[in-house]
Amino acid sequence: MSNFFTEFPEMPKATYRAMKKAIDAGYKDFAREWGDTIDAIFNPLLKLLVFFEDLLIATPWPIFMIVLMALTYWGSRSIKLCVSTFLAFVFIGYFQMWEETMSTIAIILTSVIMAVVIGLPTGIAMSRSDRTEKIVTPILDVMQTMPPFVYLIPIVMLMGIGKIPGLISVVIYAIPPLIRLTNLGIREVDQEALEAADAFGATKRQKLFEVQLPLALPTIFAGINQTIMMALAMVIIASMIGVKGLGQPVLQSIYNQYFTKGVLYGLAIVIVAIVFDRVSQSYGKRIQKHRSGKLI
Amino acid sequence: MPEAKIKIKNLYKIFGKNPTSAMEHVKNGVGKDELLEKHNHVLGLKDINLDIEEKSIQVVMGLSGSGKSTLIRHINRLIEPTDGSVTIDGAEVLKMNEEELRNFRRSKTAMVFQRFALLPHKTVLQNTIFGLHIQNINEEEAKKKALRWIERVGLSGYEDKYPQHLSGGMQQRVGLARALTNDGDILLMDEAFSALDPLIRKDMQDILLELQDELHKTVVFITHDLDEALKIGDRIAILKDGIMDQEGIPAEILLNPQTKYVKDFVEDVNRARVIKAKHIMDKLNGQDISKAMPVNQDEFIDRFIDKVISEKPEDLVIQDRDKNNVGFLSTKKLSEILKR
Numbered sequence: 144m145s146n147f148f149t150e151f152p153e154m155p156k157a158t159y160r161a162m163k164k165a166i167d168a169g170y171k172d173f174a175r176e177w178g179d180t181i182d183a184i185f186n187p188l189l190k191l192l193v194f195f196e197d198l199l200i201a202t203p204w205p206i207f208m209i210v211l212m213a214l215t216y217w218g219s220r221s222i223k224l225c226v227s228t229f230l231a232f233v234f235i236g237y238f239q240m241w242e243e244t245m246s247t248i249a250i251i252l253t254s255v256i257m258a259v260v261i262g263l264p265t266g267i268a269m270s271r272s273d274r275t276e277k278i279v280t281p282i283l284d285v286m287q288t289m290p291p292f293v294y295l296i297p298i299v300m301l302m303g304i305g306k307i308p309g310l311i312s313v314v315i316y317a318i319p320p321l322i323r324l325t326n327l328g329i330r331e332v333d334q335e336a337l338e339a340a341d342a343f344g345a346t347k348r349q350k351l352f353e354v355q356l357p358l359a360l361p362t363i364f365a366g367i368n369q370t371i372m373m374a375l376a377m378v379i380i381a382s383m384i385g386v387k388g389l390g391q392p393v394l395q396s397i398y399n400q401y402f403t404k405g406v407l408y409g410l411a412i413v414i415v416a417i418v419f420d421r422v423s424q425s426y427g428k429r430i431q432k433h434r435s436g437k438l439i
Numbered sequence: 440m441p442e443a444k445i446k447i448k449n450l451y452k453i454f455g456k457n458p459t460s461a462m463e464h465v466k467n468g469v470g471k472d473e474l475l476e477k478h479n480h481v482l483g484l485k486d487i488n489l490d491i492e493e494k495s496i497q498v499v500m501g502l503s504g505s506g507k508s509t510l511i512r513h514i515n516r517l518i519e520p521t522d523g524s525v526t527i528d529g530a531e532v533l534k535m536n537e538e539e540l541r542n543f544r545r546s547k548t549a550m551v552f553q554r555f556a557l558l559p560h561k562t563v564l565q566n567t568i569f570g571l572h573i574q575n576i577n578e579e580e581a582k583k584k585a586l587r588w589i590e591r592v593g594l595s596g597y598e599d600k601y602p603q604h605l606s607g608g609m610q611q612r613v614g615l616a617r618a619l620t621n622d623g624d625i626l627l628m629d630e631a632f633s634a635l636d637p638l639i640r641k642d643m644q645d646i647l648l649e650l651q652d653e654l655h656k657t658v659v660f661i662t663h664d665l666d667e668a669l670k671i672g673d674r675i676a677i678l679k680d681g682i683m684d685q686e687g688i689p690a691e692i693l694l695n696p697q698t699k700y701v702k703d704f705v706e707d708v709n710r711a712r713v714i715k716a717k718h719i720m721d722k723l724n725g726q727d728i729s730k731a732m733p734v735n736q737d738e739f740i741d742r743f744i745d746k747v748i749s750e751k752p753e754d755l756v757i758q759d760r761d762k763n764n765v766g767f768l769s770t771k772k773l774s775e776i777l778k779r
Contacts, residue, residue: 339556342515343570343621344545353573357560 266325
């Protein structure tokens with residue numbers, strides 16, 4: 144009886160072992176059966192990722208710089224930011240980190256595209272029905288709090304080590320803020336503007352594209368910015384399962400205690416993150432110019 | 440009398456979880472406060488009956504919470520009623536399916552909102568064009584129409600500005616232009632001028648009356664301001680706690696307030712500016728009109744009162760436009776009405 148209070152009434156060891164075995168075996172069977180099919184499904188994604196990677200690596204650095212400057216200026220309309228971006232990438236190139244940086248940018252690009260393709264419709268669906276919101280919210284909670292190392296396990300079991308499992312884990316990690324903020328942005332749209340659209344006979348689709356999405360865009364964009372940042376953080380962890388890029392040298396440096404190399408690659412990650420963040424944020428601010436201002 | 444353009448019959452609206460069951464209580468005479476306290480439902484509208492003539496301006500007046508904004512939203516069914524009927528040109532609005540309702544809103548009605556409800560990401564022109572844009576009407580044609588109304592409300596030169604760059608009065612001009620561009624014959628105005636400064640409000644009222652002279656729309660105009668109601672309305676309906684207290688032409692409401700609520704409302708109004716000779720004249724019935732001063736029946740009292748004071752006639756004879764005698768008014772009655 145005293146045992147009951149000092150030790151939690153646990154599941155018997157044998158049952159626990161049997162349960163683990165059963166689940167693991169079941170999942171392994173599933174992985175063996177469906178692994179190839181799933182690989183095939185994700186093949187187009189792999190092609191997209193490889194295309195971006197090859198393109199970025201093959202692009203001569205001066206051209207990349209020009210395009211990058213143009214994009215930075217288009218996004219931010221700020222010469223200062225263009226100059227800082229230029230210097231930052233000079234640093235990356237000078238310290239022999241160009242190729243890894245290109246790989247990282249390629250996977251960020253692919254995963255953000257995927258996050259938008261999946262996240263935007265999910266967020267819209269959530270904003271339209273309270274029930275969907277109730278179902279999706281706890282899933283997002285799990286995705287955001289579950290340590291990434293844990294869901295790396297089933298992904299690796301299913302698809303092995305490589306680019307695609309890495310990409311999937313990045314998307315899982317990075318997508319929740321985009322979904323949440325899309326939902327929030329649409330729900331926050333001024334009810335009067337919606338009522339006006341109704342009064343003029345707008346269809347649901349027209350309300351979505353003419354009123355809700357444009358008015359929610361600044362919030363959605365804040366979500367995309369968050370997603371980019373989180374993708375960058377996750378890309379480093381994903382290097383453990385074979386994602387090429389800035390993460391792998393960091394990982395090597397940890398194993399071999401290469402201090403300088405670790406710091407340099409770490410700085411490169413910081414640089415890419417800051418550039419992406421500043422450019423996307425100032426773009427987000429720019430599109431808010433006409434939209435945010437509450438009307439009198 | 441011709442069939443009314445908009446007929447509202449036995450309209451009820453109850454807000455809450457189970458309006459149908461609350462409806463029983465309301466029909467059994469439970470009032471607004473008791474319904475909220477005991478049954479946790481809000482009485483929005485109770486047994487509203489209102490016929491609105493074509494080409495007239497019907498004002499619906501009441502304080503906040505009286506249900507006036509709820510009522511106007513039933514006309515284009517932005518709010519579903521709990522019970523009752525709304526027919527427009529003989530068609531039952533409440534029986535329309537989604538598509539019919541959409542087409543009805545697109546072709547027959549246009550609405551102007553209290554807080555303007557413009558789309559901040561669209562320019563003045565794009566906002567004005569909105570109603571036509573969602574009907575997929577040819578862009579050039581729509582633009583031509585919109586530009587005409589933008590000019591008409593005095594916003595030429597602002598076509599490419601965004602709403603947030605405009606003052607409140609100008610924003611509401613956009614709201615008005617947007618509604619007019621839609622070209623429905625019913626104009627629903629929900630406290631359209633209430634958020635504006637008094638001077639700008641007066642401007643907007645004048646613009647509306649000027650446009651109405653020319654366009655002859657059927658206008659339903661919501662306001663909490665009696666002066667505005669008297670100035671604009673051909674007829675005025677007064678709502679209180681979701682119940683229609685009184686409905687009639689402005690002079691009728693001023694001269695014969697039916698309830699204390701209406702009486703309180705009209706107490707301080709300058710009658711001379713609202714009442715016309717024809718509203719207070721007696722029938723011609725053999726009175727001696729040989730020394731009576733002639734007055735046109737459509738003159739407001741304040742237009743002929745000076746003449747009455749300087750000429751001191753015993754009586755007035757009221758005439759129509761062609762100088763036919765149509766009525767009689769003693770100065771004694773006139774002074775009583777002004778004193779009351």
